[in-house]
Amino acid sequence: MRTVIFRTVAPYLTSLMVLFSIFVLLRGHNEPGGGFIGGLIAASAFAIYGIACGVAPVRRALYFHPMALSAFGLLMSTLAGMISLPLSVPFMTGNWMKLHLFGNEIDLSSVLLFDIGVYFVVLGAITSIALALEERDRG
Amino acid sequence: MEALFSLLVGALFAVSIYLFLSKHIIRMLLGAAILGNAVNLLIFTAGRLTREVPPIIATDETTLTTAAANPLPQALILTAIVISFSFFAFLLVLGYRAFQELDTDDTDEMRVAEPADEDAPPLGY
Amino acid sequence: MATAAQTPVDFSAAFNMAPTPLADWLIVMPVAWCLLAGAVLLMLRKRTALHPGIAIFALIGLCLFDAALLVRVLAEGPLTMVMGRWLPPFGIAFTVDLMGALFALTAALVALAAGVFGRADVDTTGRRYGFYPFLMLLMAGVSGAFLTGDVFNLYVWFEVLLIASFGLLVLGSERAQIDGATKYAFLNLVGTTLFLIATGYLYGLFGSLNMADIIVKAPQLRDTAPLMTLTTLYLLAFAMKAAAFPVNFWLPASYHTPKLAVSALFGGLLTKVGIYALIRVLVMLFPVERDHLAWVIAVIAALTMVLGVVGALAQNDTRRAVGYLVISGIGVMMAGIALGSPGGLSGTIFYALHSMVVMTALYFAAGIGGTLAGSFLLSRSGGLYAGHAVLAFTTLALFFSVAGLPPFSGLWPKVLLVKAALDVGAWWLAASILVTGFLTTIATGRIWLLAYWRPAPVGAEPGTNPRAPTAVEGRHEPPVAAPGDAAPPFAAMAVLLALTSLSVVFGLWPEPLLAAAQEAAAALLDPSAYVLSVFPGEVPQ
Numbered sequence: 134m135r136t137v138i139f140r141t142v143a144p145y146l147t148s149l150m151v152l153f154s155i156f157v158l159l160r161g162h163n164e165p166g167g168g169f170i171g172g173l174i175a176a177s178a179f180a181i182y183g184i185a186c187g188v189a190p191v192r193r194a195l196y197f198h199p200m201a202l203s204a205f206g207l208l209m210s211t212l213a214g215m216i217s218l219p220l221s222v223p224f225m226t227g228n229w230m231k232l233h234l235f236g237n238e239i240d241l242s243s244v245l246l247f248d249i250g251v252y253f254v255v256l257g258a259i260t261s262i263a264l265a266l267e268e269r270d271r272g
Numbered sequence: 273m274e275a276l277f278s279l280l281v282g283a284l285f286a287v288s289i290y291l292f293l294s295k296h297i298i299r300m301l302l303g304a305a306i307l308g309n310a311v312n313l314l315i316f317t318a319g320r321l322t323r324e325v326p327p328i329i330a331t332d333e334t335t336l337t338t339a340a341a342n343p344l345p346q347a348l349i350l351t352a353i354v355i356s357f358s359f360f361a362f363l364l365v366l367g368y369r370a371f372q373e374l375d376t377d378d379t380d381e382m383r384v385a386e387p388a389d390e391d392a393p394p395l396g397y
Numbered sequence: 398m399a400t401a402a403q404t405p406v407d408f409s410a411a412f413n414m415a416p417t418p419l420a421d422w423l424i425v426m427p428v429a430w431c432l433l434a435g436a437v438l439l440m441l442r443k444r445t446a447l448h449p450g451i452a453i454f455a456l457i458g459l460c461l462f463d464a465a466l467l468v469r470v471l472a473e474g475p476l477t478m479v480m481g482r483w484l485p486p487f488g489i490a491f492t493v494d495l496m497g498a499l500f501a502l503t504a505a506l507v508a509l510a511a512g513v514f515g516r517a518d519v520d521t522t523g524r525r526y527g528f529y530p531f532l533m534l535l536m537a538g539v540s541g542a543f544l545t546g547d548v549f550n551l552y553v554w555f556e557v558l559l560i561a562s563f564g565l566l567v568l569g570s571e572r573a574q575i576d577g578a579t580k581y582a583f584l585n586l587v588g589t590t591l592f593l594i595a596t597g598y599l600y601g602l603f604g605s606l607n608m609a610d611i612i613v614k615a616p617q618l619r620d621t622a623p624l625m626t627l628t629t630l631y632l633l634a635f636a637m638k639a640a641a642f643p644v645n646f647w648l649p650a651s652y653h654t655p656k657l658a659v660s661a662l663f664g665g666l667l668t669k670v671g672i673y674a675l676i677r678v679l680v681m682l683f684p685v686e687r688d689h690l691a692w693v694i695a696v697i698a699a700l701t702m703v704l705g706v707v708g709a710l711a712q713n714d715t716r717r718a719v720g721y722l723v724i725s726g727i728g729v730m731m732a733g734i735a736l737g738s739p740g741g742l743s744g745t746i747f748y749a750l751h752s753m754v755v756m757t758a759l760y761f762a763a764g765i766g767g768t769l770a771g772s773f774l775l776s777r778s779g780g781l782y783a784g785h786a787v788l789a790f791t792t793l794a795l796f797f798s799v800a801g802l803p804p805f806s807g808l809w810p811k812v813l814l815v816k817a818a819l820d821v822g823a824w825w826l827a828a829s830i831l832v833t834g835f836l837t838t839i840a841t842g843r844i845w846l847l848a849y850w851r852p853a854p855v856g857a858e859p860g861t862n863p864r865a866p867t868a869v870e871g872r873h874e875p876p877v878a879a880p881g882d883a884a885p886p887f888a889a890m891a892v893l894l895a896l897t898s899l900s901v902v903f904g905l906w907p908e909p910l911l912a913a914a915q916e917a918a919a920a921l922l923d924p925s926a927y928v929l930s931v932f933p934g935e936v937p938q
Contacts, residue, residue: 223479379580
């Protein structure tokens with residue numbers, strides 16, 4: 134699979150897909166999309182990068198170990214549920230906050246935080262499995 | 273419509289059970305993939321099949337005014353898909369490792385954990 | 398964005414508007430706390446030196462949360478918190494009743510024991526593979542399963558604990574582990590899929606997954622809906638998770654392969670989650686169907702307990718023998734589910750709590766003994782009593798406890814179960830419990846005689862063991878030595894003694910646990926308090 138064309142295109146394709154995954158993640162706020170599918174797209178982006186350029190560059194590009202990313206997502210999702218604790222509402226209640234920024238009204242919510250957590254969980258877990266499989270392929 | 277889907281679900285179950293009865297891990301993996309889809313379709317059918325609009329309340333309403341599709345089975349299926357997907361990914365890695373380490377994908381020949389030539393337990397003191 | 402005409406929306410139709418008191422957070426804290434601790438440990442995956450400290454701190458916290466929860470449930474009855482402020486049955490409900498709180502607390506104690514034992518048993522490589530993070534995630538799954546009040550959520554927690562158990566099972570990726578894990582993974586996949594199929598049917602029939610809601614709706618649907626099919630599916634699925642007889646073969650194939658701390662945790666917890674689910678679904682949700690199935694469950698129970706202990710008799714490897722004893726115990730618990738009377742159920746609950754503690758301790762004992770003897774095989778060990786009298790007597794106490802001999806905790810639930818069986822005239826069930834106890838005494842006595850009491854091989858010098866081969870069977874590779882020259886790790890012995898003394902204490906002073914088990918069983922047979930906790934104001938029939 135390590136053809137010149139693929140190796141040249143892969144980094145651009147990967148960055149584009151990661152960008153798209155973030156778009157899908159944020160779109161999930163009000164429309165189809167969300168953390169799970171966004172995380173899958175990002176994971177497949179890194180899988181493509183791994184197929185083209187090998188596993189080591191992917192690990193370098195991610196900087197953190199995929200399982201650590203996954204754990205960070207889990208922590209974030211759980212904490213998003215815990216926001217309810219000081220607000221006297223049950224666990225995992227969607228808490229909303231309106232933020233006025235440069236004349237725009239932005240809705241921020243614990244749901245979004247939860248979704249970003251899911252994104253990282255999926256990204257980390259699937260990437261680590263994909264990298265494990267790709268590593269063995271060459272071994 | 274539900275009857276048709278039930279038949280399809282039954283056929284998928286039959287296929288996956290047939291594959292699961294194989295000795296070879298690769299076939300069992302295929303069986304696991306089909307089994308997951310069969311169950312998802314089953315839940316989907318159990319939630320009744322309707323050709324309705326998505327259950328979204330219009331801006332100036334407080335409740336749903338028209339009959340709408342049931343969103344809960346979809347939430348259940350999404351959860352089940354996530355789980356069966358991660359299961360399948362794990363099984364894939366495990367099956368591959370098993371093939372590498374044990375040099376076989378035939379479950380009958382996997383006797384490392386339960387060796388066939390283990391000593392008999394002592395019969396006397 | 399144009400603001401639409403704001404119609405006043407009555408949120409109280411869908412939302413619980415009352416503020417949630419801080420104390421109610423106890424209901425979800427065991428799960429949330431484990432998830433947080435697991436996530437933090439996973440993030441610190443390279444700092445393995447920190448793992449035991451953080452995990453043991455988190456597990457002590459978990460024990461305290463579960464203990465506080467048990468105290469509250471004892472004082473106030475079942476407690477409910479519905480996620481996301483939705484009114485039941487729309488939101489996912491966590492409902493804690495006495496049985497759930499008892500199971501959760503015992504599971505937390507067992508996990509704490511395994512965490513401390515793991516300090517000695519799990520080396521740096523095992524920690525790198527994630528022993529402690531997976532332990533915490535497993536506990537999140539186990540606590541969630543014990544505390545949830547929603548059938549689909551129960552399925553999700555089953556999967557969480559299953560995936561964590563996969564991680565624990567292949568810790569170190571050795572050949573025997575991969576072999577065992579393959580069988581464990583595929584057969585458990587089938588089991589959980591059956592659970593999911595049944596849950597799909599359940600939703601199709603009831604349009605609801607909330608347990609309290611199902612209790613309320615079941616009587617109306619009983620005439621028309623195929624609830625027997627549903628209950629039978631659940632029976633098969635949970636029997637598979639609990640390793641009941643015809644579907645138990647994944648357990649002896651895999652439970653002896655991982656690290657001992659992991660084996661002990663699995664033997665103590667995982668099968669009991671299956672028993673918990675059987676009690677919850679068969680006894681609480683579908684009591685009428687359970688009555689019809691009672692003879693099937695009774696036959697399964699009798700076969701499981703007798704064949705389990707026969708399997709233990711035939712083993713040469715002590716760890717595998719303990720695995721068969723776990724299966725035999727499952728049969729005893731299922732006997733109470735088959736009887737379905739208050740006495741039988743309280744016996745099952747008591748036995749499950751006893752079994753969690755004792756099975757974990759037995760794996761610890763088998764592990765310490767096998768490591769000292771240089772082999773887990775009975776044909777190649779002996780003479781442990783000479784050098785390790787404390788270990789030998791502790792193990793003997795555990796063997797007595799598992800066989801149901803006084804003065805240990807195994808006695809009382811068996812007394813309850815035999816009495817309950819005789820009360821309904823099921824003499825053969827009572828007889829099989831007693832025969833199982835007798836056979837267990839023989840099986841465990843044989844292990845003790847051969848591995849502990851039998852003198853060390855003739856002519857053995859310290860440092861050599863003629864019965865031991867050059868390499869040690871099984872996973873652990875301690876230096877091959879005649880028993881007597883190495884002391885077992887202090888932490889491991891301390892945990893073993895603590896769990897054994899728990900069994901002795903509840904054997905000598907069973908009243909509080911007995912009373913709690915009877916109260917829990919009564920609450921299962923008449924779940925009106927459970928329903929009231931989810932739907933305040935509703936009067937169940």
